[in-house]
Amino acid sequence: MGQAYSAGLTVTDSMIVRKERILPLKGKVLVTKGTKVKAEDVVAETLLPGKVVPFNLANKLGVTPAQLEKYIKIKPGDQITKQSILAENSGLFGLGIFKSEVRSPVDGEVESISAVTGQVLLREPRIPVQVRAFLDGIITDVIPDEGVVIENKSAYIQGIFGIGDETTGELMLLAETPDDEIDAGKINDSCKGKIIIAGSFVPFHVIEIARKHGVKAIITGGIDDQDIKKLLGYDIGVAITGHENIGLTIVCTEGFGKITMAKKTFDLLKQYSGHKASVHGHTQIRAGVIRPEIIIPLDFTEDELVSKEASMPILEIGTLIRIIRQPHFGTIAKVTALPEELTKVESETLVRILEAEFDDGTRIRIPRANVEVIES
Amino acid sequence: MQYDEKRLTRIVATDCGSTTTKAILIEYVDGEYRQTIRGEAPTTVEAPLNDVTKGVINSTQELEELARLKYNNPNIKFMENGEFIIPRKGDVGVDAYVSTSSAGGGLQMMVTGVVASMTGESAERAALGAGAIVMDLIASNDKRMNHEKIERIRHLRPDMILMAGGEDGGTIKHVVEMAELVSGADPKPRLGSSYKLPVIYAGNNQAVDEIKKTLASKVDLIVTDNLRPKLETENLGPARDKIHDIFMEHVMQQAPGYNKLMEWTQGPDHHRVPIMPTPAAVGNIMQTIAKDEKIEVVGVDIGGATTDVFSVFTEDYVFNRTVSANLGMSYSISNVLASSGLANIMRWVPFDINESELRNMIKNKMIRPTTIPSLLEELVLEQAIAKEALRLAFEQHKEFASSLKGMQRQRDISEAFSQSTSGASIVNLMSLDLLVGSGGVLSHAPRRFQTVMMLIDAFLPEGVTRLAVDSIFMMPHLGVLSEISPKAATEVFRKDCMVYLGSCVAPVGRGKYGKPALYAKLELPDGTVFEENIPFGEVRLIPCEAGKVAKAILKAAPGLILDSSKAKELSVELHGGQVGIVLDTRGRQPFTLPTEKSERIKYLKKWMRELKAYPEDILV
Missing domain, CATH: 2.40.50 (OB fold (Dihydrolipoamide Acetyltransferase, E2P))
Incomplete structure (x- = not known):
């Protein structure tokens, strides 16, 4: 078989982002089709039934x-x-x-x-609820009484795990390299209201300092499981997150532990340091996968708003992959072969594997399930 | 509609799980049905594809490719333009396509009753038996204030609600009050707001008019027979059937791509075959085994998100199913750690590992649920976690699978001094005949020895118990296939699905490590004899092939017993299997591991070595 489907997170310097902003119950839509909106604008509101x-x-x-x-x-x-x-x-x-x-x-x-x-x-009396645009863009559709569809062109990064709700702010690069662990001393009042970019890891005390200085969000490669427990006061059993009220939002791009941020992700964030971004930590891994997002709006004209048909990333010879489980967790390699037959790996599990090559020329054979495609 | 082997010669069956869509090919070859090929692909019910049929197409494509390789025939084709070709014409097409589904979170229900431990529990049993996950049981006496109940109902957003309460002809006040709470909450369905939430009423028949008055304008009310018409009678069938109908008519219609999938599932004459919730299909098969072979069975299906336990006990073949919604090996793996605690997982690990590394590994598996342990150490850890997930799920099951609570029982003099009460668990490990495992971590363990080890350590079977595993996790497929061809389903079940692993003999009671526990003399079919006085705290594995039996004489040491009649000596036939016969003298009730770490690791390694669970280099 020359190719196979594989899971992957989207990291791209330009794509059409389409977001539905829907009220929890029917209500009033406040904008019309074609309106340009800012992330902070209220686009729909309703009254929820009281208790x-x-x-x-x-x-x-x-x-x-x-x-x-x-x-x-x-x-x-x-x-x-x-x-x-x-x-x-x-x-x-x-x-x-x-x-x-x-x-x-x-x-x-x-x-x-x-x-x-x-x-x-x-x-009891009804409770007013408002839905904001969340991203700068244009209203391309109005769903009467329910909400709107907002589109824009953005640089876009999907995280793997996050905590905390939607927020917007200016990106601020604090890490020097993707494997950097940011120094607490770098966080000061200039970070207030910003979305700061760490490298491979952000420890608990740094998160605490960021919180004190009014940082809106932190983007990091990895985070420690126990630090999350300290932050939330409880252990996450099932990954359904995003509504925690901890004073800031955290988006993890790689996973748990100290993991170098993917170069492509880091470079993109570096390129847009100083730009406005919309981020959220909503994660739901079971039933209706939701991953955290970093959306950096770009200038666009309306005729550019044609989104590509959704497709699954394809593994084929030459595809760039990231390894998402030990050994070599977090490293990048290029696919060199996709053997059809089942192969026994170290754990003696019989699986479909792929062969890949690292930058330095060394080759590995790993289960196909343990890689994700880096889309170019 | 059922078909014979002339009309069904090639069938594709899929199970759309929350992570993976598994497809199998069943063919009528040389006068019998066999499962010939298996393929899988990621389930695509979610973004970006939002269409379950894409995963079905991908997994079927893999079947096609593997079929072409197997039969060296490039013309074999099952689908065209992304749809099944039915019926089969030579190399092209299949005669039927059937499917089960648990994708998109499966069927999620809320149930209500008047007394939680009576009608509430019966409603829960009906919902679970129909393959649902019960999000909450709300009862008049559940100690929550009414306003809290309303808030809870409002926030749950189930796929449907099952309401029970009251004996037929009894008081209607409480069940109507519950309907008022449901009405006040005005609950909305989980998927889509374009339809009314289905609510099945299966309570006191005298309350039907009041229930209609209270609920009919707000929800889609369906009335069926009372599921507890009398305190001492449970009648779950009608409610279960209604749940299945609604699952198809309402819930599945809302899930992305299911409209198309429901049209695809059909027999050779294009009659539609309903999609079944995966656990309901597995339950079908479990009950068939128990009744066919007249035995007591416990089955487990450990998935990524949930663990289902099924049991059939007593001479009336009482069927119970529980689902532990947050115990699983990928999405819910982190919750296994949270529920069991790190120490309980580590007690099964025969080496040292940094705690924070282990915690992060577990969380990484949670956020990347489809990855596979490629390193041996990671496999050992995942299997240790599986033992705890299975243990916790089985504990929940034992508590739930009980005789009807609230019944008056007449006791004879012999029972007067016993502790048996109404509501006691009917799960009796001593009388259990067969323990069947299924689900990725058990079915796909690289060594069957590991499956045996996980089943024994987690379930702690007592006395003599046969062990089996679903070879490649096809019980769901066969459960739904039995709807159109019981013959195909049972043939494939016996020949390809069920893999007998062997038997476990475990005396019950306490002992001291190293002291005598069990004398065993086994005459094996090849004429050899195994004879040993096995000390307490040991495990022995005696190879004995599947289909063969060993004649055994077993004598338990003082303090230990071998069966429900408390026998200390047994002369029995022990069934062999792919692994063999395990003699386990580690004790039961209680089963304990050495508390001191180095001592525990020493014993773990010894047992694992004896059971051939892992390569020698990790056990040094």
Whole structure:
């Protein structure tokens, strides 16, 4: 077989980025097709239903659910405040003596009343939610009542793992080389509001200092598992991240441990140091893979907004690959052969392998599953 | 619709897993069905491709290429223009294409009941038996405040909800209250907001009108028979069937590419064959084994994200399935570490390793789930993690697979002093006949000896137990294939799927390392005799081929027993297999490892060497 499909992360100096910005529930879209937007602009907003408060009115009033109907003062859809009387009885002998009334525990609206259980559901006031553009670009589609599609041309890097939410800021190169471990002394007030670029590793104390100086995000090759635990206060069991509130966003481009940042990634970040970027740490490895992204908007004209059809990276002779598991984790090589037959590796596992050559001419044979294609 | 061998001569079956799409080719050759070729490709249900059929095409292409090589025939072709050619005409096409699926997170459900340990648990059993992952069980008595329950329902976004509660004719108040909470939460389906969330009601039949009044306008309400019509009766069939129907009609329709895939799965006359959730298909096959051979079975399927445990126990063939949603070997590997703790993993590792290195290795496997251990040391570590994932999943299963809780039982005098209560686990390792492993780490272990070691260390079988493995993980394929051809499914199952590894003999009880534990005399089929007084804390492996039996006389030392009747002497036939017969005198209830590290490593190496688990150089 001359070629095979392989997984890979996208790192490119130019591509058309298309982002759907959708409200969690239907609402109002604030922009029209063709509008140029900045990352910080609000493009859609809605009101989320408020918290539902179940309240057993029959119990409170001391009547059976079936009797509740006689005493109730509200109906579904009514607006209520904490002063509203929900139900009252007429007191002893119907004379108003020892009359009791039940007032609403919350402000909001009456959702439903049940004659079976005597329970009313009250809904607290709605909560406003806004969706921002997240990236500088142009609105190319409006999904009525739901959101928009924003497109732009960007330099684009997909990370492997991240923590922290969406943010924007100016890229600032602090590492000198891809295998650099940045010195805490380099982080000062000039880093405030910036997205700083580390090399192969960022230890916990450096993250702490960055946080103190108001750094918005850190891009690093590797990070230590225990440092993440210290940052979050818990161990990550299943990789679904991105909504942590730790004061900054971290995007890891290579993995856990000290791992040299891929040269292509580093060079791209270096080239655009000083440019504005949009980044997020959202990672979901299971079901609906989401990887962290670094999006650096470039100048473009509307006719350039034609995205390439999605395809899987292909392994063939000459393809540049990165090894993503020991041995040689993180190194780059070129594919020299793709033998068809299953081959036994050191662990005695029978797998499909590929043969590859490093820059210095040494050759290796490794499982195809342990490489990713570096797209050119 | 079922077909015979004249109509089905070549079948492609796929299982679209969360990581990999596995395709197998089944052919009718020389008067029998055999699985002939296997191919796989990454599953493509997610971005950038967002179309599950691409992975199916890629894995089928691999089948085609391998078939051409195997038969030295360049004309063999199964697909054209990216679609299956059905039926087969000579070299071209296949007679049927069937598939199972757990991609995109499988089937995710929420269940509700009135009493968590009664109707709640029955609902959970119905959902699990249908192949679902149960995201949460919400019950009237689960100690959460009603507003917390509503918040939870709102945030879950399941594929569907199963509601149970109340005996038929009993009080309706609690089950209606639960419906009110569901209605208040106004839950939305996980995939897409263009349709209403399916809610199956399988509770008290007297409450149906009130339930309809409360829920019908907000959700897609489907009413079926009560799954616990009486306290002492469970009737899970109708609810399970409804879950399957809805899985096909609603949920699968929403997953990327499944519309196309659902049209592809068909028999020779173009009748559609429903796609089955992977665990439901595996459950099908497990129950078939138990009933066919009249035995008690435990099966496990350890995947990248989840571990499913299936069991069939008691003379009524009571089937249970549990899914440990966050125990697996890739996506969830990090959670195995978090749940078991590092020390429990390290207790199976016969060498020293830097803790931080190990933690980072595990996290790297989590974020790059498709990689394979290429170094021997990494394989040993992954297998140590697998033992813990299996152990934890089995513990959860034992707790769940119980007799119905809340029943009144009449006890006779002999039971008066025993501890048995309603709700006790029905999993009895002493009476268990067969333990079947499947899933990548067990099916694809480079040495079958490793599979035996993992199964024994994780499940700690007691007494005499046969061990088997699904050769290349095709139980899901055969489970769905049995829908159109039980003959093809059972033939392939017996000949190609099930690999008997051998038997394990493990006396139960305590002992002291080095003191006598088990006298064993085995007359092997080739006439040789194995005879030894095996001390406590040892493992012996006696080769005995598959299909052969050894006649054994076993005598346990004081403090140890050999079967459920507490026998200390047994005269039994022990089945052989690809690995052989394992005599394990490390004790059970409790099973303990030496606490001192160097001592533990010494014993681990000894056992691994005896079991031929790893090459000698790593055990020096």
